Amino acid sequence: MAAEVQPIAQVKLAARPSSLSPEQIYWRSFKTPVKHTSPTKHGITHISQPASSATANPSDYFVVSTGARVQLYSIKTRKLVKTITRFDDIAYSGELRHDSRVLVAGDETGAIQAFDVNSRAILKTWKEQKQPVHVTKWHPKETTSLMSCCDDRTVRLWDLPSDNSIVTLRGHTDYVRSGCFLSGQNSNIIVSGSYDQTVKLWDSRTAGSAVMTFQHVGSVEEVLSMPSGTTIVASAENRVAILDIVAAKPLHMITNHQKTVTSLCIASQGSRLVTGGLDGHMKVFETVGWNVVAGSKYAAPILSLQVITTGTSREDKHIAVGMSDGNLSIKTRLSGEQKVRERERQKEMEALLAGRIEEHDRKKAKLAKKRGAGWERRLRGRDFNGEDADIIIEGNARSQTDKKMKVWDRAMHAQKFAEALDHAIASKQRPIVLSILTELRYRSALRAALENRNESTLQPILHWVWANISSTQYTQICVQVSMTIMDLYSQHVGSSQTISKLVDKLYNQVKEDVVRSQQAIMTKGMLDLLLPDIAA
Known part of the structure; x- marks a missing residue:
């Protein structure tokens, strides 16, 4: 029997360092x-x-x-x-x-x-x-x-x-x-x-x-x-x-x-x-x-x-x-x-001040792993007795899952990649869009989701890329999407005034980011010169 269809797992972004002391x-x-x-x-x-x-x-x-x-x-x-x-x-x-x-x-x-x-x-x-x-x-x-x-x-x-x-x-x-x-x-x-x-x-x-x-x-x-x-x-x-x-x-x-x-x-x-x-x-x-x-x-x-x-x-x-x-x-x-x-x-701060933060992190990871193993053993002992135990799917299980699945999940399951991406962008939830784009990249379907689009369907994607490319958590996927779009539509950009304006906005945004990166590199170079003196 076919395995049950599950919704696409949402990508969990790395937590940013807190701005609060x-x-x-x-x-x-x-x-x-x-x-x-x-x-x-x-x-x-x-x-x-x-x-x-x-x-x-x-x-x-x-x-x-x-x-x-x-x-x-x-x-x-x-x-x-x-x-x-x-x-x-x-x-x-x-x-x-x-x-x-x-x-x-x-x-x-x-x-x-x-x-x-x-x-x-x-x-x-x-x-x-x-x-x-x-x-x-x-x-x-x-x-x-x-x-x-x-x-x-x-x-x-x-x-x-x-x-x-x-x-x-x-x-x-x-x-x-x-x-x-x-x-x-x-x-x-x-x-x-x-x-x-x-x-x-x-x-x-x-x-x-x-x-x-x-x-x-x-x-x-x-x-x-x-x-x-x-x-x-x-x-x-x-x-x-x-x-x-x-x-x-x-x-x-x-x-x-x-x-x-x-x-x-x-x-x-x-x-x-x-x-x-x-x-x-x-x-x-x-x-x-x-x-x-x-x-x-x-x-x-x-x-x-x-x-x-x-x-x-x-x-x-x-x-x-x-x-x-x-x-x-x-x-x-x-x-x-x-x-x-x-x-x-307090323990983490004490370890940091004492120079033992790596040891503290290892102990913390070891404890978390130990707890996880304990839960797995209890779960195996309670539910799955035997290595070849059959997994039985109830007759109404899939219908219940389908009701819980979002429209972009159903579109992805039906391999309607462009439709899945459109629904995700329409939801205006950045983590959902990131999850769908990551899944498309994993399936090598990103190009398929972006090709054969007209002015109205390409505009929301370009706008999303422009709005999020400066965010470090989204930069990598935005770069891949924009490169694919340029590869597919570069010869048609001049024929649409709306798309041309969006491309100009994206260009200016990237230009600003490049200037900031150059300034950061210059600052790093100055700090590299100072560090030997500080260490001495």
Whole structure:
């Protein structure tokens, strides 16, 4: 019995090298965005996640401050879990303690309140200050200690059982809108940024003057302590300064934003700095040379952002961005198969850097072959017992296959080569046309498919060749087709104005490609001269 007719196998083109860097691919893997809109239409002024602690499990929440409310979102589901609205005016800087049991926030009236997260009851209220408190931060180690920064130009230290502040730090001459505790072993050092264009370091154990002061280029919007505890990042206007507190001098100035940088955070276990600005851009920087490695654009100015981490290893899980139009965007990095691909990418990069890429490729090919052999053995053992087993074709199998076959497949089977090529070109699918031309070449039927054509049937083929000859994946087959057409119709080209125009377009296209090739050859010649010197 005749074998079953199968559709022509589509030619698989070699994958082109990606124009994206591994860093861009990583940050673009944060997908499936969820958008939450503030019920008050206020901007999302602050997003935070509790700092890790050796004595506490990672938190299940991250905190969003918007209008006169503080919202708690689930890290697992990205859904709103709780809302605290017991504020007299706009709330600022909602922060969870590292055990996720107590939340603190300041507001526009100058009040600072501490809440029990489970019951949302007010545990403590301080009304010592009469101007807006834009910053409240928990001490990274002490569970009852926190700091605040206020528009009254002071930085204060508070103890939860006390009714008043225990330390007041004075020295700024304008609003203090940013602050944090220094990371690492020096957690008693407080960093503050002010609209007086300075970043100051204070020793919280004393009430004296600042122990160190850095001058910035403008009003300081945000400060951030890097995990090493020796570097501070501070943003003012559209610039981000990297400050070394050991050498007591600036290390670097980042100027990639076009408008004011409003938010800073760290990611990838402290190896990346993420910035957001009023230009709507989020940018990612590596923390060695401080070069930008990735970024994305949002629809509105960014007021706050945070890379939400999960697990004891603090892996990047979400990118939460708060915007001035009241929208909160949460993008999530997928897990499962994507994590497997990420591990393979890291192994391949390590092998490349170590000069073992060929060994890595051999192991990968060997593993793939081994898996394939296993599937073949299982398939043979299950379906084909014996070397001379008959293959039985059911009576209705061919009719089902014929229904699935495309018109160009049926034409090829009937040896109507010109008709098959016409149908493929009419489909406007380049891979299909390439597959048909490759099959025609394999069957030595390319000339038969192109001969005995008139002006209307030759025109689509010439147009396809002109449109694709510059693509490196199609150049070889386009050259063969054009040479065959010239061989068949060269004496008739002048008799058709339409065909003549197409031939001229093809000529000009090839001429441009030849010029580019000559330029590439000249460049290669110059590089060949340089390579011996570089190697030396």
